[in-house]
Amino acid sequence: MWVMGDLLDDYSPARAYGxxxxxxxxxxxxxPRPGARALCDILQSxxxxxxxxxxxxxxxxxxxxxxxxxxxGEERPFPLDLIPRLIVEEEWQELERGIVxxxxxxxxxxxxxxxxxxxxxxxxxxxxxVTSSEHFHRAAWGIEPPNGVRVHVAGIDxxxxxxxxxxxxxxxxxxxxxxxxVIENRRMMARIFPELFASHRVTAVDGYPAKLLEALRAAAxxxxxxxxxxxxxxxxxxxxxxxxxxxxxxxGVELVEGRDLLCHSGRVYMRTSDGEREVHVIxxxxxxxxxDPLQFRSDSLVGCPGLIxxxxxxxxxxxxxxxxxxxxxxxxxxxxPDAIRYYLGEEPILRNVSxxxxxxxxxxxxxxERIDQLVFKPVSGSGGYGIVIGPDATDEQLASLKxxxxxxxxxxxxxxxxxxxTAPTWVDNRIAPRHLDLRPFAINDxxxxxxxxxxxxxxxxxxxxxxxxxxxxxxxxxxxxxxTQGRRRAKAAIRRPEQSAASNDRPSGGSQQWSSGSPFGxxxxxxxxxxxxxxxxxxxxxxxxxxxxxxxPLGC
Amino acid sequence: MLSRxxxxxxxxxxxxxxxxxxxxxxxxxxxxxxxxxxxxxxELCARLLAVMGVKALxxxxxxxxSQRVVDRLAFDLSNPSSIVSSLVAARANxxxxxxxxxxxxxxxxxxxxxxxxxxxxxxxxxxAYSFFRFVRERxxxxxxxxxxxxxxxxxxxxxxxxxxxxxxxxxARLLAAATSGPEPDWVVLLRSFSAHEAFxxxxxxxxxxxxxxxxxxxDRLFPRSAFFSLRAAEDCLAELDPISGRLGPSDxxxxxxxxxxTTLEFIQVSELMRELGGLLPDLQRQxxxxxxxxxxxxxxxxxxxxxxxxxxxVEGVTTR
Numbered sequence: 001m002w003v004m005g006d007l008l009d010d011y012s013p014a015r016a017y018g019x020x021x022x023x024x025x026x027x028x029x030x031x032p033r034p035g036a037r038a039l040c041d042i043l044q045s046x047x048x049x050x051x052x053x054x055x056x057x058x059x060x061x062x063x064x065x066x067x068x069x070x071x072x073g074e075e076r077p078f079p080l081d082l083i084p085r086l087i088v089e090e091e092w093q094e095l096e097r098g099i100v101x102x103x104x105x106x107x108x109x110x111x112x113x114x115x116x117x118x119x120x121x122x123x124x125x126x127x128x129x130v131t132s133s134e135h136f137h138r139a140a141w142g143i144e145p146p147n148g149v150r151v152h153v154a155g156i157d158x159x160x161x162x163x164x165x166x167x168x169x170x171x172x173x174x175x176x177x178x179x180x181x182v183i184e185n186r187r188m189m190a191r192i193f194p195e196l197f198a199s200h201r202v203t204a205v206d207g208y209p210a211k212l213l214e215a216l217r218a219a220a221x222x223x224x225x226x227x228x229x230x231x232x233x234x235x236x237x238x239x240x241x242x243x244x245x246x247x248x249x250x251x252g253v254e255l256v257e258g259r260d261l262l263c264h265s266g267r268v269y270m271r272t273s274d275g276e277r278e279v280h281v282i283x284x285x286x287x288x289x290x291x292d293p294l295q296f297r298s299d300s301l302v303g304c305p306g307l308i309x310x311x312x313x314x315x316x317x318x319x320x321x322x323x324x325x326x327x328x329x330x331x332x333x334x335x336x337p338d339a340i341r342y343y344l345g346e347e348p349i350l351r352n353v354s355x356x357x358x359x360x361x362x363x364x365x366x367x368x369e370r371i372d373q374l375v376f377k378p379v380s381g382s383g384g385y386g387i388v389i390g391p392d393a394t395d396e397q398l399a400s401l402k403x404x405x406x407x408x409x410x411x412x413x414x415x416x417x418x419x420x421x422t423a424p425t426w427v428d429n430r431i432a433p434r435h436l437d438l439r440p441f442a443i444n445d446x447x448x449x450x451x452x453x454x455x456x457x458x459x460x461x462x463x464x465x466x467x468x469x470x471x472x473x474x475x476x477x478x479x480x481x482x483x484t485q486g487r488r489r490a491k492a493a494i495r496r497p498e499q500s501a502a503s504n505d506r507p508s509g510g511s512q513q514w515s516s517g518s519p520f521g522x523x524x525x526x527x528x529x530x531x532x533x534x535x536x537x538x539x540x541x542x543x544x545x546x547x548x549x550x551x552x553p554l555g556c
Numbered sequence: 557m558l559s560r561x562x563x564x565x566x567x568x569x570x571x572x573x574x575x576x577x578x579x580x581x582x583x584x585x586x587x588x589x590x591x592x593x594x595x596x597x598x599e600l601c602a603r604l605l606a607v608m609g610v611k612a613l614x615x616x617x618x619x620x621x622s623q624r625v626v627d628r629l630a631f632d633l634s635n636p637s638s639i640v641s642s643l644v645a646a647r648a649n650x651x652x653x654x655x656x657x658x659x660x661x662x663x664x665x666x667x668x669x670x671x672x673x674x675x676x677x678x679x680x681x682x683x684a685y686s687f688f689r690f691v692r693e694r695x696x697x698x699x700x701x702x703x704x705x706x707x708x709x710x711x712x713x714x715x716x717x718x719x720x721x722x723x724x725x726x727x728a729r730l731l732a733a734a735t736s737g738p739e740p741d742w743v744v745l746l747r748s749f750s751a752h753e754a755f756x757x758x759x760x761x762x763x764x765x766x767x768x769x770x771x772x773x774x775d776r777l778f779p780r781s782a783f784f785s786l787r788a789a790e791d792c793l794a795e796l797d798p799i800s801g802r803l804g805p806s807d808x809x810x811x812x813x814x815x816x817x818t819t820l821e822f823i824q825v826s827e828l829m830r831e832l833g834g835l836l837p838d839l840q841r842q843x844x845x846x847x848x849x850x851x852x853x854x855x856x857x858x859x860x861x862x863x864x865x866x867x868x869x870v871e872g873v874t875t876r
Contacts, residue, residue, distance in 0.1 A: 065659070066651065066666040236652050249655035260558050273562040273710060273796075273854040 007043055007051070007431050014422045014433040014464070017391050019162050023433060024085055024423035035088045035484040038199045043083065048429055051082055054192045055426065058082070061191065067184055067242055079475035080185050082426045084196065085436065085457045089203075092453065092481045095158065095166055095440065098350035100449045101340060103154050103442045106173060108343035109336075110150045110327050114141050124342045125335045132410060133332070134380050135174075135325025137288060139295045143312050143322065146222050147446035150321035152215050152283070154442045155179075155455075158350065160421035167353045167418060169437060170333060173324040175285045178456040178476075179208055179441050180243035183250075185478040203453040203481040208441070209250035211452075215445035216251075216281045219317045227280035230254045230270065232261070234286050234302040244285050258286065263306030268316045281317045282307075288322050330379045330413045331357065354416045358409040367414040368405065371398055374414045376405070389466060391417070420466055423477065425459055435460045436477065437468050454479035557710050561656045563855040564649040565711055568657075568665070569702075569718025571646035575639045576695035577726040577749075578608065582629055582639075583688040584748045588741070589622050601625045607733035610635055630687060631679040639691055640678055643668055658705035661698065668694040713792040717850065720789035721843050724782050727772060728839035735769075735832055742768040749780045766829050773828070773835075774820055782839060786817040789846075796854070809849035816842045 013023035025036045032040045062068065062077035069078050087095075112119050113130055120127040130136055155176025157169040186205050190197055213229065220227030233244035235257050248255035260270050261279065269276035284291060290300040292307040310316045326332065334355045337348045356374070358364045367374055371390055378386040388401050405412055422433035440455035457477040458468035468474040585604055589597055601620040605611075608629055630639045650657065650665040671690070675681040682690060699719075706712045730748060734740035742763040746752040755763055755771050758778075763771075775781040793810040805811055816839065823831070 063670055064667045065663050066654070236648075241651075245651075245655045249659070254558055254561075255655045256558060257560070260560050271559045273557050273559050273714075 007046065007048065008040060008424065011424055011431055011433065014435075015419075017417055017419060019419040021419040021433075021435065022160050022162055022164050022421040024160070024421055024436070026424075033086075035482055036086055039084070039086060039196065042196060042199065043424075043431070051426055052429065055082055058188055058192050061188060065184075067181075069239065078181060078184070079461070080181075080188060081459055081475050081477045082193070083424050083431070084189060084478040084480045085423050085438075086480050086482055087454065089481060089483050094349070096451045096453075098166070098168075098348075099154075099156050099440055099442050099451050101344065101346060101349050102156055102168065102171070102336070103151060103444060103449050105336065105340040105343050106154065106171060106327050107149065107151050107444065109332075109339050110173075110321070110324060111148070112343075113326055114143070114150075114323060119339065119342060122342070124338050125332075129331060129335070130326055133326045133329045135288070135323065135329055137296075137323040137326075139308050140321065140323030143308075144314070145219065145321055146314070146317060147219050149215070149219055149319075149444050149446045150324055151327075151442075151444055152219060152319035152321075153179075153212065154444070155439045156442065157437055157439050159353070159418055159437045161353075162419045162421075166350055166438075168333075168336075168350050169353055169418075170330065171328040171336070172439070173320060173328040175240075175287065175320070176439070176441065177240040177243055177285070178439055178458075179452065180246040181476055182441070182452065182454065182456050182479070183208060184246070185476060189478045200480065201483045203483075205452055205454060208443075208452050209247060211443050211445075211450050212247065212283070213251040213253070215443045216283055216319055218445045218447075219319055220280050221314055221317055224280050228253075228278060229281040229283065230256045230279050232256050232258070232282050232284040232286055234258075234290070238285075240285065247283070256282075258300075258302045258304045261304040261307070263304060263310050266310060266313050266315055268304070268307065268310050279316060281319060283319045288325065291318075291322065330377055331359075331410070334413065353418055356414040358405060358412050358414060363414075364405065364409050368402060371402060373417065375417055376401060376412055376414050379411050379413060387467060389417070420460075420468075423457075423459075425461075425475070425477075427461060427463075432463070434463075434475075435466055435468070438479065453481040557656070557714075559855045561653045562710065562714050563851070564653045565656070565714040566718040566850070566855075568646050568649045568653075569715035569720075570722040571642040571649070572695055572698050573719045573722040574637065574726065575642040575646070575691055577723065578629055578637075578639050578642070579688040579691035579695075580750060581608075581726075581730060581748045582626055583685070583692075584744055586622055586626065586684060588744045597621060603733055605629070607729050608637065609729070610637065626684050627679065630684065631677070639687075640672060643672060643691070643694075656711055658701065660705050661701045664694070664698050664701050668698070710796060713796055714854075717789045717792045720785040720792075721847055723780060723785040724789075725840055725843045727780070727782050727785075728836050728843070731769070731772065731832070732836040732840070735836070739765070746772070751778060751780060754778050766825075769828055769832065770825060774823070774825070783817065783820045786813055786820065789813055790817055793850070807849070807853055809846045809853060812842050812846040812849060816846075 011026070012029040013026055014021050025032055025040070027033050058080060059077040062080070067078050068075040109119065113136070117127065119125050120130070151173050153176060155172040155178065157172065158166045159169050160166050182205055186202075216229045217227055220229075229251070230253055231244055231248040231251070233241060233255055235241065238244070245255055254260075254270065256270055256279075262269050262271065262276070268279045268282070270279050286302055289296045291303045292305060293300045293303050294305045295308040296303075307316070307318070308322065311318050311322070333352065334357055337352060340346060340348045356363045356367050358367060372393070374390045376388040376390070388397060390398070393401070420435040420437060422435055424431045425434040427434065436457050436459045438455050438457050441452045443450045443452075457479045459475040459477055460466055460468045461475045581604075585600070589600065598618050598620040601622060601624070602617050604625055605620075605628070610628060628635055628638065632638045633641055633644070635641060636645075647665045647669040650662050654662040671694075672678045672681070678687065702712065702715055706715075727749060730745070734745050742765060743752060746755050746763055746768055749772060751772060752763070755768065758771065758775075759767055761767075771778065771781065773782045776783060778784060790810060790813045793807060793813065794805070797805070797807045797810070799805055805814065819835075823835075828835075
């Protein structure tokens with residue numbers, strides 16, 4: 001039996017709506033899951049005061065580096081929990097395969113929707129489902145991506161149910177955000193909890209920007225050998241501006257706003273101090289509706305007029321492509337398992353949360369009966385807004401929901417409640433279980449779909465809460481994909497770094513003289529001229545006694 | 557580099573320099589008032605406000621105190637050229653271009669901002685003296701990071717041009733004000749630009765008018781002198797747009813600065829004090845002209861595109 005110390009003493013996995021939730025760290029009270037023991041040991045060795053001190057160090061560092069989140073107009077340090085979430089490698093590989101499969105199917109679906117429409121003709125998905133989606137853009141029809149990629153970046157939200165399986169909650173194919181926090185969370189954890197990394201082999205996440213740049217370059221218009229890539233942001237007041245700036249910096253490309261771009265003669269240029277310079281690939285983080293006032297909302301001030309026409313003529317690539325929203329629509333989601341079978345001829349690796357299409361009168365009636373047991377989501381909503389959780393809703397809320405559902409069944413889906421998994425989280429000076437989800441990020445460069453190991457774990461901080469969006473006050477966790485066997489470093493070496501240093505092989509017998517003081521075998525820093533010559537110091541002291549009537553210092 | 561970013565960088569340079577210079581000037585001013593009782597406080601304060609181009613406060617000029625002036629020039633967010641406003645603006649510009657500058661530089665700007673507003677209002681957190689010291693130190697950190705973490709590319713050049721122009725402008729302002737009245741205290745004046753010690757090491761005697769003015773305006777080695785700063789700005793502009801033909805620079809900003817620098821370089825030293833009355837306002841005017849020329853040359857170089865409806869339903873484009 002594993003011996004419990006202070007902080008995890010009272011920890012026991014939570015229940016949600018009468019069902020016990022899967023806990024990411026403990027199988028049951030007091031017994032950690034495989035791979036989680038080392039982390040438990042370290043947490044047990046810490047006191048609450050120590051954790052709190054690290055929490056305030058974390059907030060200060062986030063604030064200093066400007067890694068803040070706008071919440072109702074206020075700048076707050078990004079809410080990172082002190083305790084990482086662990087995913088063992090074997091489990092991750094399965095999840096990764098599922099995500100790759102899903103992104104492949106989504107690409108095929110988009111190519112079909114904005115192309116031949118085979119899937120409609122074959123009756124797998126009704127055509128009106130797509131044409132009635134508010135994210136379906138006729139303007140995108142006929143824009144052929146140069147390397148066939150429309151989903152350059154995807155964020156697939158998954159949750160773990162009470163049975164321990166991962167389920168896909170939704171797909172994000174427009175401007176999935178949060179990846180910068182994955183990388184910054186890791187950097188922050190390494191600073192405030194170096195000892196955790198010493199005892200785990202954590203898969204690195206900082207390769208993302210390089211992968212993204214590669215994929216963006218690969219998406220360049222045909223015949224452009226050395227494309228100019230830019231990141232396009234709505235501007236500094238956007239809640240994800242930090243991420244836009246982060247990605248531009250990490251990729252070493254320009255971060256442009258709509259007003260920095262101009263379109264003429266069928267091409268896009270940016271206004272530089274050296275005149276106009278052509279742009280070939282735009283990783284845009286501006287929504288479709290605001291991208292081009294000539295095509296979409298004419299009141300948009302953050303877009304660039306003419307962009308879509310240039311994209312259509314093939315002289316610029318927009319990433320992600322315009323019109324992707326039709327495939328991450330919550331109603332399309334319900335057809336995705338069918339789409340995977342249709343396009344790939346494979347069984348879906350990742351399951352959907354079981355979902356009811358309310359357009360079907362039978363399913364609507366059924367859902368209305370069980371209105372206090374289901375979760376209702378607006379089809380076109382994002383950011384967690386508008387979700388009604390049946391068991392939590394008041395009678396008035398349910399009554400108004402009922403009315404909405406009857407009037408506009410196309411606008412809603414109903415999902416079975418998933419008891420989201422929990423993990424130990426530092427809240428209110430103690431460790432308590434909180435519900436979480438996971439958003440892995442996938443990059444498609446046309447040859448290969450690469451999934452960033454781990455992803456963004458979002459935590460619902462209120463006790464029992466199930467909505468994890470950071471726009472709703474949710475927190476996050478550093479997500480570790482760890483190897484469980486064989487490759488963990490010996491703990492003794494971590495506790496006594498001087499020993500491991502001493503056993504390093506040093507070159508011997510060479511002509512170089514290794515200094516004795518440094519463990520790395522480098523030369524001592526070259527000393528400057530000595531100014532603390534004791535004899536001279538003594539003389540200076542003696543001289544000082546006479547300086548009262550000596551020469552003027554200016555005269556010498 | 558994007559025009560918008562170039563402009564922000566230019567202004568980061570200006571704002572940080574403005575905050576630093578204002579802190580130096582105020583620091584010396586407050587210190588000077590404590591040490592001497594010769595002049596009336598109100599008169600000195602009114603003159604300082606005028607120098608800094610700040611509208612007089614809503615108080616009787618006779619009632620002006622150092623405290624009020626410090627509040628206005630250091631802590632007042634409603635005064636766009638106060639120290640606090642300058643640092644807020646520098647950080648806001650830094651935020652918009654944080655991918656174009658080094659992360660350390662962005663952090664330095666951000667930490668400065670965060671520290672000022674730790675307790676809400678900066679005048680609650682800081683005493684005047686500790687605030688001036690803080691601002692000088694932060695400006696030193698920021699300048700140091702600009703010089704030690706950024707490539708000598710266009711981004712660095714725009715910042716240095718901004719910094720140098722602001723430096724000349726502040727110097728000209730203060731000198732003009734000081735020399736317009738009775739014989740100024742040259743030690744105080746030199747200290748305002750941390751030039752007193754450098755002056756002493758150079759000339760080894762107490763400062764008097766002509767020599768101090770020479771040092772602040774013409775010295776070839778002191779980094780805060782007008783000549784030195786003008787040359788720094790000019791060099792950067794030359795690198796931004798190297799001359800390719802057989803004629804001199806086509807860049808208006810560089811031409812203005814070059815002429816100004818030449819005036820200082822080849823001035824008859826014995827005539828300096830007599831020409832000061834015309835020279836100092838000219839320095840300010842020409843710096844403003846150079847700033848505008850740089851803006852139109854680099855920040856607004858590209859055409860404005862206007863979309864018009866040529867016929868119903870047909871979009872057209874006109875380039876201006």
